Amino acid sequence: MSDRVLSLENVTMQFGGVVAVNNLSLEVNKGEIVALIGPNGAGKTTAFNVITGVYAPTNGMVYFKEKPIISNFPQGKMKKLYSGENMGKYSEVIRKTPDVITKLGVARTFQNIRLFKNLTVFDNVLIAKHMNIQSNVFSATLRLNRKEEANMRKESMELLEILGLAHLKDEISSSLPYGQQRKLEIARALATKPSLLLLDEPAAGMNPHETHDLTQFIRLLKDDFNLTVLMIEHHMNLVMEISDRIYVLDFGKLIASGTPADIQSNQRVIDAYLGVADDE
Numbered sequence: 084m085s086d087r088v089l090s091l092e093n094v095t096m097q098f099g100g101v102v103a104v105n106n107l108s109l110e111v112n113k114g115e116i117v118a119l120i121g122p123n124g125a126g127k128t129t130a131f132n133v134i135t136g137v138y139a140p141t142n143g144m145v146y147f148k149e150k151p152i153i154s155n156f157p158q159g160k161m162k163k164l165y166s167g168e169n170m171g172k173y174s175e176v177i178r179k180t181p182d183v184i185t186k187l188g189v190a191r192t193f194q195n196i197r198l199f200k201n202l203t204v205f206d207n208v209l210i211a212k213h214m215n216i217q218s219n220v221f222s223a224t225l226r227l228n229r230k231e232e233a234n235m236r237k238e239s240m241e242l243l244e245i246l247g248l249a250h251l252k253d254e255i256s257s258s259l260p261y262g263q264q265r266k267l268e269i270a271r272a273l274a275t276k277p278s279l280l281l282l283d284e285p286a287a288g289m290n291p292h293e294t295h296d297l298t299q300f301i302r303l304l305k306d307d308f309n310l311t312v313l314m315i316e317h318h319m320n321l322v323m324e325i326s327d328r329i330y331v332l333d334f335g336k337l338i339a340s341g342t343p344a345d346i347q348s349n350q351r352v353i354d355a356y357l358g359v360a361d362d363e
């Protein structure tokens with residue numbers, strides 16, 4: 084069996100006349116840490132939204148562990164409006180919803196931290212566990228038995244211990260320092276037991292010290308939880324240090340891909356992005 088965890092094939096996402104992602108193909112293999120970088124507005128978050136089923140792409144396919152989870156082609160008004168490539172190449176519609184995609188093993192964090200601000204650290208993780216089983220008929224009808232509930236509480240606590248957040252379990256999440264809130268968001272993503280973790284700017288707003296900690300943290304997580312990671316990030320020190328491979332987007336289009344060394348010496352990437360990257 085191949086080690087391919089995620090592939091995007093000719094994915095285009097057009098909002099009206101704006102082509103946010105333009106014919107993007109990429110792959111992520113088991114155990115890799117892959118970064119998706121590029122200037123503001125290059126289409127990175129839109130690509131995450133397509134992978135996680137938030138947006139149906141206008142054209143193209145997405146595979147998770149070699150099985151198609153998303154497929155679409157220009158239809159209705161978009162038939163006329165479509166200005167991307169590969170018109171006519173796809174004819175199938177497959178739309179797994181975000182909850183189904185999470186259940187298959189894809190979890191994500193967001194650019195703007197999304198926590199239940201008024202709940203404790205522990206409850207934030209526990210709820211993520213509950214949410215993951217919501218589409219199960221038994222739990223949906225509140226027949227989650229005590230043993231299952233106890234097990235979820237135990238797993239939530241274990242997760243907090245591994246992530247070094249156990250001592251904060253009773254704190255209200257909004258009272259945590261920023262870096263800890265980011266960790267908690269990752270804990271919530273891990274609560275759904277993913278095999279692929281998508282991180283959208285995990286170091287946003289962090290100082291250099293916190294960013295350095297995060298680098299170690301992501302590595303540790305990857306090993307401890309047997310994860311594959313696809314990460315959007317603007318902090319180039321983190322990206323270059325941690326990534327096995329990097330994809331670079333500019334105006335929705337892939338302009339380069341390769342190892343950190345390849346990317347750092349790629350003139351097109353330097354011109355479009357690295358030369359102006361804000362590496363706080």
Ligand SMILES: Nc1ncnc2c1ncn2[C@@H]1O[C@H](COP(=O)(O)OP(=O)(O)OP(=O)(O)O)[C@@H](O)[C@H]1O
Nearest residue numbers: 098101102103121122123124125126127128129130
């Ligand atoms: N829902 C939407 N409707 C219309 N246009 C959108 C929508 N979402 C994104 N866009 C547009 O698509 C383009 C890509 O945006 P996107 O947020 O994916 O970029 P990004 O690379 O993640 O940027 P950043 O680094 O600033 O987060 C932008 O021009 C944006 O305005």
